[in-house]
Amino acid sequence: MNIDLEKRPAIGSRGVIVTNHPLGSAAGAEMLAAGGNAIDAAIAALFALTVVEPMMVGIFGAGMANVRRDDGSHWFINNYAVAPAAATPEMYRTVSNTWPDYQKTQDDENDVGPLAVGVPGSLAGWCETLDRCGRLSLEDVLRPAIGFATNGFRATAYLSGIVRAVAPSMSRFPETSKIYLPDGNPIGEGDLVVQPEYAETLKNIAKFGPNFLYQGDLGVSTVDYLQSIGGIMTVADLKNYGTVTDTVVSGSYRGYRVIGPPPPSAGGVQVIEMLNILEGFDLGFDGIRIRGFRPCDCRNP
16 A cells, blocks of 8 residues: 655644644644643544544553653553453464464454454553643543544545555454445545544543443443454453553663653663664764664664
């Protein structure tokens, strides 16, 4: 799939919101205009992206956040997904035990379908981050996303291209197909995408908070559906899910302090290690002077 992208510099006097989609960025900017801070903007943008770029962001996903507060302190949250309690290595039917197919399974069970679903952490992490570091309410930051889901948005070339690419596997799921494969055909660029049922889900999250998923009706309906098609997640898995707050990792580079996320993220440790390797070389004013050296080499073992 080939996608042509045109980009231009973004300049702001009081704040800049950067996401993969204009509506995601608009949601964040709306929060800043309403008196919110960067966290309010980020969480609003994330919820908006669950509507307009669902292949990249979702409340059933996972992630981590490293927040620098006004006082200079750092707060880190790990809201990564975990395996259901009933998960075992033997639940997948592997294609091969040797390279290069040792990670492949029959019917792509570890990538598509109910056995590929972990206990989600995104919703819990976003709500906790907003509660700990934001200014606005959950209802406030959800408002743009609810509007996009209710009124619809125009599909981008990126979204329509992804839908075309995954249409064979997506067709296995009727409810998803209703939205993205109407009449059996992938949505095209510029098509209006409306998601009234997801809008209702977001409204309930605004009303009940993350418990709507982890201890409420959304969790029950999700588990019932997954189990009906062969999944192993249980209501207890959702109720037992918890985020983890941790201490950031810290390093230095040419006199600057570098802060990053701790393991299990590789980002913080790896970036600091890369910078420490580069610190041993004179990069010079006119580029790298070391014969045959490239910055990307420091990423290789």
